[in-house]
Amino acid sequence: MTQYSLSYLEESIKQAALKLWPEINHEPHFYPLLDLNLGDVCCDYCIELSTLLKRSPKTLQRELVQNLPEDFPFCLCMHDGYLNYRYHLNEGNFSEFLSGLDGFQPQAEIYDALILTPPVKNCFGLSYLRLAARAIYHFSLLRSSGSQVKFFLGNTLLEVDSSQVFDQNLFMNLSKLAFGEPITQAEAVDQVVECLASGKFDKSFICSSGQILEHNLFENLKSEYNTKLRFPKNFWLNTDTATLRDAEKLVQTLNTKDLFFHLLLPYHGQDLSFDAIGLKCRDNLPWYFASSLERLKRFSSKQSIAEAEMINFEQLEPNFLQLLKRLCFMKSLVEELRRNGEVESFVEIVLELLDQINRMVNNPSFRQSVERRDLSYFEELLLTRSICTLEHLAPFFSLDNTRF
Structure with a gap:
């Protein structure tokens, strides 16, 4: 287990939590973000711990951070109003970080x-x-x-x-x-x-x-x-x-x-693509997909599928509209791309969908609603539609109770 692996990150958080609260044996979960971020560790994890310990998630988050190893190779950063971990990249560890990635540097035209x-x-x-x-x-x-x-x-x-x-x-x-x-x-x-x-x-x-x-x-x-x-x-x-x-x-x-x-x-x-080099956590597409779906399911939705189907687009706020439209038409679009064998377009569209879903979940107002357990009708609706759509796509990504 290297210091730059998700396993090391997971184990470090778990050991810090056990040291602070030995009566709680609760596994941390890691969810995807954009760029080099490895997952919304403290927020989602501390929200879960808060229900068990009956304490503020922010207080738990602060205590966890203070009990991480001194040589912890990740730095803390703020992203849209919440705390997250990302690789602390410098000349000493950048090559090790890149060593597990597979991709091409941009190429000149090949004859x-x-x-x-x-x-x-x-x-x-x-x-x-x-x-x-x-x-x-x-x-x-x-x-x-x-x-x-x-x-x-x-x-x-x-x-x-x-x-x-x-x-x-x-x-x-x-x-x-x-x-x-x-x-x-x-x-x-x-x-x-x-x-x-x-x-x-x-x-x-x-x-x-x-x-x-x-x-x-x-x-x-x-x-x-x-x-x-x-x-x-x-x-x-x-x-x-x-x-x-x-x-x-x-x-x-x-x-x-x-x-x-x-x-x-x-x-x-x-x-x-020959001209792409992967530097993002999304490189492992099955993990990105699986963790996104798992993350949504942890915020259990009360909205029924039938109610979700009957929604009037005109009732939606603009920031919800684009995501819901994409969710509604995703099944038919995916089937067309699959029939035509357009793998690259399929992957690109799924990545865009996952990015949109995670932006919604990462929104500070949404996170506050989760903490208060008072998600709005539209938030519940989007959760339901997102879960339904990703479950439909799951067979494409080799998901068989496997976490990457």
Whole structure:
């Protein structure tokens, strides 16, 4: 457990609370905010503690802060009127903070590119499929920008139908790796080097996994061959949740477009673009989604779905209107994007929705209403609609009682 992990933050808060109030064994919860914020720790947690200890949340918050470790690597900040933690970044710890993030620095225009997917070893079948989906998506992005792209599996050139945005045959060929014969790391490295040395490319991308091919095996290739290494986080490859069952079902029906869509979603949206580098807590999209939904449910809503459906938009205050409209039309919009295989647009729209929902919950007036237990009709309405909409979207994000 490193000092820069969510686990360390969670454990530090928990130990401070146990030291102060040993009779309370209440787990802290961490919820998403924008930018580098890690979650509305003290506010939501202290509101919960206040109901158990019958004391002011602000007083509890102040006592918690004073009992954190001296070497606590997070700083406190005010955000829209409430206290929050964020990474205390400096030259000493910034590189460590970045080490777990996966993304591309902005790229110049690419004319000739190579995407290379080595055969893999000791990996779940779902992991093979996810690597294949990611490589195919990157291939589509490059080709749509006018680049000439070659696609290699190991040192074997795969034929691509240039008329198709999504090449079903290529995806199926890569998917068969899940049931193929694996090779050793040394063999994979030899194939990668042979392929890189066979031609001149403006940029080469190796789509693999750090748990399959060690990062340091390719470090000396980066400068020599102008190569970007693409290593997704291991939890993304190993997540054995609803997505695995979806994949098995979709493989049986050979609905490859739906399968492709599902396989990409568990990975964070920033990585779907070559020109993006993730520096936000939203990078882990399943965690952002799951924690947002969990957070809403903790503010139990009394408003029924039937009443929510009957609301007149003209009755709403302007700051509620945009969110409610988005909630009302989200289901139909999502279904259209899914049918068309527009993964990037889907992820972008869901991120915008989660941001809006969390801005509502982070509003100081809303927080005061939560403390007083007197949410207005419209606040209850928005909570109900938000929960209903996110529960509808949950299967897309591999949520199976899993907290990230």
